[in-house]
Amino acid sequence: MRRSELYIKTSKSAPADETAKNAQLLIRAGFVYKVMAGVYAYTPLGIRVIEKIKQIVREEMNAIHGQELVMSSLQRKETWEATGRWDEKAVDIWFKSKLQDGTEVGFGWSHEEPIVEMMRQYIQSYKDLPSSVYQFQTKLRNEVRARSGIMRGREFVMKDMYSMHASQEDMDQYYDQVIEAYKKVYDRLGLGDSTFVTFASGGAFTKFSHEFQTICEAGEDTLYMSPDHSVAVNGEVLDDATSELGIDKSTLQPVTTAEVGNIFKFGTEKSEKMDFYYTGEDGHRHPIYLASYGIGITRAMGVIVEKTADDKGIVWPATVAPFGVYLVSIGESGSRVADEIYQYLVDAGIEVLYDDRDERPGAKFADAELMGIPHRVTVSDRLVEQNMVELTVRATSETSVLTREDLLATLR
């Protein structure tokens, strides 16, 4: 894409009403637009990152036989009444409204109950199990207080998956498979080294859940970790979990983390409440074992920014960067040759953001760095004389002068 055709404009200053680093940088670099507190729109640049993250998650969920679908944002009151969660005393983050005929509806903050209600239509026999479905959905949550930029909004993109099983053993086995899939996801997002599976509060249906927590100063949680990182417990269940695991609490050290995923087993409790049963080989009806698995897509995006940014701006891992290359043209012959290089790289399947604007070099360099594109390729008059191009790595500032063939080989 040519920069001259991209409407995005970068800014030297961050908006005064944002203090979160992720929001400041994402707004300055033109990835997001703030609509109101906790609500952000994503620009053409921003959705490229979201789609990259989603695709990684999609591939890993498909690999464990998850089937993608999309539920609705509008939900029925009756769907939630069976489990008592329509009540605002049970769930205090509901957005609710009414149809013109007075019918009450809710805006989806979760899709647990709606998924069960829908799957009931399709799953009746042990032959239909196990099954696992997932979606990417914009969740709407009426949080009393939004904060931390895109890390905790009232509207955010989440991947939620639900698995259904005939037995506890089958659910447990699949649950462990999901943990491994999640680890692959966080590895690919560049967060693997700092993300840990932790014991956390189980909420309404189980005693403990597992959270995927990434060490991040901007996070809201406190994790207690053993020195070898083999045990990680969320502060909210520290006493319970350590006694259950037989661990001396004083050996664990606190770190600030951000929750980037949460998985939990419902067992059969929710199925029983929602009349979600299957007929077994024995001809009798049995409740279905359910588990649920979430990944905050937009939150992960915010965490990546928080963790990788330096004083010049964002530093996207190559796996989620909106473009692989930021191509800078300098001077007249530089621009002419940059046009060629652009076509050359695009034809080779490389995603290039080509800064073809009539701007001074410094402005282009600053934008390349602020936007966090992994590689900057510079084509200037003086490089054209040598028939060479320059490659600069965003993360390390390492610079090399190459032929265009070597450039392509390096980028691949």
Add this chain to the structure above:
RNA sequence: CGGGAUGUGGCGCAGUUUGGUAGCGCGCACGGCUGGGGGCCGUGAGGCCGCAAGUUCAAAUCUUGUCAUCCCGACCA
């Protein structure tokens, strides 16, 4: 929902204490110079000073209300 702070061209800010006809930087438009780190010069466009009521000859400035935003806390499947 409790506590604190802030709302002034698209963005960042000054002006409010001591009321007197709104200013700076960035950005934007036009012209020129420049051309490897957000460069320079000139000209110009753009503002119901969050909104509403009140005090006053006169309100960005004082009073009251209200809305919004941020931070801390509580909350957070």
